[in-house]
Amino acid sequence: MYVHTIQPDHLDFEAVRKLISQPSQLRLSETSADLIKNCRRYLEEKIESQTEPVYGVTTGFGSLCNHSISNADLSQLQKNLVMSHACGMGERVPDEIVRIMLFLKIQSLSYGKSGIQLKTIERLIDFYNNNALPVVYSQGSLGASGDLSPLAHLSLPLLGLGEMVFENKIVSASDVYSKFRWEPIELASKEGLALLNGTQFMGAYGVYILLRAFELEKWADLTGALSLDAYDGRIEPFFDPVHQIRHHKGQIDTANRIRKILEGSELISRPKNHVQDPYSFRCMPQVHGASKDAIRYVAGVFENEMNAVTDNPTVFPEEDLIISAGNFHGQPLALALDFLAIALAELGNISERRVYRLISGTRKLPSFLVANPGLNSGFMIPQYSAASIVSQNKQYCTPSSIDSIESSQGQEDHVSMGANGAVKALKVLENLEKLLAIELFNATQAIEFRRPEKTSPVLKRLIAAFRKHVNFVEDDTIMYKEMHKALIFIQNNQVAGFGI
Numbered sequence: 001m002y003v004h005t006i007q008p009d010h011l012d013f014e015a016v017r018k019l020i021s022q023p024s025q026l027r028l029s030e031t032s033a034d035l036i037k038n039c040r041r042y043l044e045e046k047i048e049s050q051t052e053p054v055y056g057v058t059t060g061f062g063s064l065c066n067h068s069i070s071n072a073d074l075s076q077l078q079k080n081l082v083m084s085h086a087c088g089m090g091e092r093v094p095d096e097i098v099r100i101m102l103f104l105k106i107q108s109l110s111y112g113k114s115g116i117q118l119k120t121i122e123r124l125i126d127f128y129n130n131n132a133l134p135v136v137y138s139q140g141s142l143g144a145s146g147d148l149s150p151l152a153h154l155s156l157p158l159l160g161l162g163e164m165v166f167e168n169k170i171v172s173a174s175d176v177y178s179k180f181r182w183e184p185i186e187l188a189s190k191e192g193l194a195l196l197n198g199t200q201f202m203g204a205y206g207v208y209i210l211l212r213a214f215e216l217e218k219w220a221d222l223t224g225a226l227s228l229d230a231y232d233g234r235i236e237p238f239f240d241p242v243h244q245i246r247h248h249k250g251q252i253d254t255a256n257r258i259r260k261i262l263e264g265s266e267l268i269s270r271p272k273n274h275v276q277d278p279y280s281f282r283c284m285p286q287v288h289g290a291s292k293d294a295i296r297y298v299a300g301v302f303e304n305e306m307n308a309v310t311d312n313p314t315v316f317p318e319e320d321l322i323i324s325a326g327n328f329h330g331q332p333l334a335l336a337l338d339f340l341a342i343a344l345a346e347l348g349n350i351s352e353r354r355v356y357r358l359i360s361g362t363r364k365l366p367s368f369l370v371a372n373p374g375l376n377s378g379f380m381i382p383q384y385s386a387a388s389i390v391s392q393n394k395q396y397c398t399p400s401s402i403d404s405i406e407s408s409q410g411q412e413d414h415v416s417m418g419a420n421g422a423v424k425a426l427k428v429l430e431n432l433e434k435l436l437a438i439e440l441f442n443a444t445q446a447i448e449f450r451r452p453e454k455t456s457p458v459l460k461r462l463i464a465a466f467r468k469h470v471n472f473v474e475d476d477t478i479m480y481k482e483m484h485k486a487l488i489f490i491q492n493n494q495v496a497g498f499g500i
Helices: 013-020 030-049 071-085 095-109 118-129 148-159 173-180 191-196 200-230 240-244 249-262 284-306 331-358 380-396 418-450 457-467 479-492
Strands: 002-006 024-028 089-092 137-139 163-166 169-172 314-316 321-323
Touching: 002 013, 013 024, 013 095, 013 200, 013 284, 024 118, 030 118, 030 314, 071 148, 071 191, 095 118, 095 148, 095 191, 095 200, 118 148, 137 148, 148 173, 148 191, 148 200, 163 173, 169 173, 200 249, 200 284, 200 331, 200 418, 200 457, 240 249, 240 284, 249 284, 249 457, 284 331, 331 380, 331 418, 380 418, 380 479, 418 457, 418 479, 457 479
Parallel strands: 002 024
Antiparallel strands: 089 137, 163 169, 314 321
8 A cells, every 4th residue: 555645745647646546545744734733723712812804714714705794603614615616517527637636635735834734634534544435526616716716615524514435335424424325524724715715627638638638749759650660751850860850859759759750660761752751750759748837837837736725815924924826726727627628639639631641542551551442331330430530539529628607706806717718628638548459450450451561669569469369350340348448548558568
């Protein structure tokens, strides 16, 4: 069992990868516990001594910020906030993403700037460590005052309310509490706001997508290199001097990786009759590389957010300040998520174009990649499926962040819509995975027609592994089953396993 210690150190993607790739538990460091207790103590003393209203602590929320709340009602105020804001609709958020949400919320609250009670954050850790995951819904957040609705669903079980996924079933939070003999948390002043304000819904989606995208951009190079060799493409456009004079890191890295993948190929090194290849082959470094640079930028944005305090108001005990501001606003993530979706969609877009070329009956490949076209439709319709998926991705890539709808009687007059961008970006990623699977299915078929000349050792290993699951298609068969096997193959294998 891997144990991660929550502390005020810098978090990176590798830390999150370790958490989600194996059974894991969280432990709160003494340093973080002290920061949390000191902040809570300061806030309670401030409430006792200060006569001026403090937003969300001694007042209502949103446009109700001018309504003062008596000390006797402060706890009920916070409970009401959580219950009233749990307005999620749509599909359930995947369990893997809810686990990341829990982790990011715990991390953000642990810096001692939120006024949370120690026992509240400890209960969130209990949820994580016992794999008791709140049921959260994918629709309902404007991505401005944080992800209010999804974070309310994440927080409801603290009160013993709502539903949880436990032992692979959806059960009431009260049932989970009975099993572990827990008592519901009585929220203190400001805690509802600390729990609901924040970007952990957008953040969790973004981190999850990026961790998968880091691998899929490598698969794009691998499938693209296989298609290039199957299409009898040229290697010269991948020579390093071409890319050094343009300076883009992603472009340089892509060309370098594809050269390594194709090293030792008889096909790529044989004389060519054609002078140039279509852009979908020749411009892989430029197109794949631009997407990689975009992914790298977005990763930087989300790494900042993983280490951020994003609730409101923010408490600074050392400076004797409680500041109502806007760290919950999701604009940095909203723009980045739209950019990420576009970058991933383009990897899928160019992949489908390579599939189209492979089935075109040119470069001495048979039409639709079967020996007897006419009687057999062969690989005609997998390309249709790819084209449909590419078109859907283009629709998903209409930016969410360019929209804003006024809410809360005008108090929240600009919102990021980053939560919608997050949900769409995951769909684009899942579609990219399907598109690369279709390309792999086509390219492994096409390269068989180049025998007896051989491809590279790396690609031979890939083909040998793939053929254990998907056979060469001699005559028409039920294709969707083979396409689904190709998708599972990509999901279950890492590019490094083929020697690059």
